[in-house]
Structure formats: C-alpha cells, structure tokens
Amino acid sequence: MKEFGTAIILAGGKSSRMGFDKQFLKIEERRLIDSIINKLKQEFQEIIIVTNKPEHYIGLGHKITKDILKDKGPLGGIHAGLSISSSKYALVVACDMPNVNIEYIKHMKEHMGEQGCYTKIGELVEPFCSFYSKDIIKDIERYLETGRRSTCRLVERLHMNYIEESKAREFSPNWDMFLNLNTKEDLNNYLEQIAKEGCI
Numbered sequence: 001m002k003e004f005g006t007a008i009i010l011a012g013g014k015s016s017r018m019g020f021d022k023q024f025l026k027i028e029e030r031r032l033i034d035s036i037i038n039k040l041k042q043e044f045q046e047i048i049i050v051t052n053k054p055e056h057y058i059g060l061g062h063k064i065t066k067d068i069l070k071d072k073g074p075l076g077g078i079h080a081g082l083s084i085s086s087s088k089y090a091l092v093v094a095c096d097m098p099n100v101n102i103e104y105i106k107h108m109k110e111h112m113g114e115q116g117c118y119t120k121i122g123e124l125v126e127p128f129c130s131f132y133s134k135d136i137i138k139d140i141e142r143y144l145e146t147g148r149r150s151t152c153r154l155v156e157r158l159h160m161n162y163i164e165e166s167k168a169r170e171f172s173p174n175w176d177m178f179l180n181l182n183t184k185e186d187l188n189n190y191l192e193q194i195a196k197e198g199c200i
C-alpha cells in the first residue's frame with residue numbers, strides 16, 4: 001500500500017447556498033473540479049471522486065464512487081473515498097476549493113499524525129485539504145451511528161496532527177488556499193480577484 005498516493009475530491013453535496021450544483025461550477029469556461037484534478041495529479045497517483053452524479057466523470061481515468069452511507073454530508077463522502085483508497089493516507093478536498101496549494105500539501109505530508117493531518121484556523125479545525133488515514137473508516141461509521149455528522153468534531157477526537165494557520169499562510173500569502181465557494185457572493189468575489197490578479 002502506498003503511503004500518500006491518493007487524493008479524494010468530495011462532490012456530493014446539496015449546494016443549497018450556491019443554488020446550483022457546485023460540482024459543475026465553471027471558472028473561465030472550465031469546470032473547477034477539472035482544474036483541481038489537474039493540480040492534484042502533480043502530486044497524487046490516484047484520484048477518487050466521490051459524487052452523486054458519477055456519469056459526469058466517466059472516461060477521465062479516475063476512480064469514481066458514490067456514498068456508501070447516504071445523506072451523511074462530507075463525512076459520508078470521506079468514508080466512501082477512504083473505503084476504495086489504495087493508500088494509507090488520503091488527502092481530502094472539496095470540489096469548490098479553487099486555491100488548493102500543492103507546496104503546502106507536500107509540507108503536510110511531512111507532518112503526518114497517526115491518523116492524519118489538518119490545519120487549525122484560529123481554534124477551528126479545517127476539515128478540507130486535510131489528510132485522513134484509511135484506518136478511521138470504522139471511527140466514521142461508529143460516529144455516524146450516534147447521529148452526529150460534524151467532520152470537525154470527529155477530527156478533534158482522532159489522533160491527527162495539526163499545523164497552525166500562520167504556518168499554512170506562509171505558503172500562499174495572497175490567496176486563501178482554504179477558500180471554498182459556498183455562495184454566489186463567494187463566487188463573485190473570487191471572480192473579481194482573478195480578474196485583478198490572474199488565476200493561480
């Protein structure tokens with residue numbers, strides 16, 4: 001089994017704040033998820049897309065899966081992705097994160113905890129652009145069985161290492177690498193930023 005060869009992209013949410021399915025979000029005529037895949041391919045041999053619309057990813061050469069545990073939110077997606085991952089640790093990103101930073105991801109690999117690595121933003125857990133160990137599958141199942149769904153709260157209970165926000169920001173001072181586009185306002189602000197400064 002490879003140590004860090006897998007990246008999982010979550011693309012199975014409701015997108016209720018955005019008002020249209022975020023997995024089809026386009027930036028400058030290109031599907032954002034395809035740009036994310038292209039970046040991740042620099043560093044990962046295996047890409048897993050966890051989606052409720054698998055027909056849109058056929059023929060790209062990546063692993064595709066649906067949630068096994070339905071309607072559980074991002075944790076359900078992480079669970080399905082880890083279940084078919086062929087690596088000990090997998091990076092998990094959301095399909096609405098335009099500023100994924102590969103240099104920072106390499107840094108995270110060097111600071112792996114027993115069950116993964118995340119970034120602490122202030123006092124809060126950033127659950128995306130985080131590494132999770134394949135051996136937390138059972139922990140996710142037990143946690144979801146109790147009716148809870150918060151990825152952040154589960155992360156706090158696991159044996160994961162974390163990196164402070166200030167360190168993470170050194171890798172990308174001008175672009176928020178944890179930005180996720182939840183609303184039309186987020187999207188418009190992002191489009192304004194790339195119009196001024198160019199795409200990264």
Ligand SMILES: Nc1nc2c(ncn2[C@@H]2O[C@H](COP(=O)(O)OP(=O)(O)OP(=O)(O)O)[C@@H](O)[C@H]2O)c(=O)[nH]1
Binds near residue numbers: 067070071078096
């Ligand atoms: N596979 C899978 N991914 C999910 C699920 N829920 C959310 N995600 C993904 O997790 C990431 C973060 O999701 P959110 O933006 O918090 O949730 P969302 O349901 O997509 O959007 P809102 O309805 O606006 O909260 C996105 O990449 C979503 O596609 C789910 O049930 N299954």
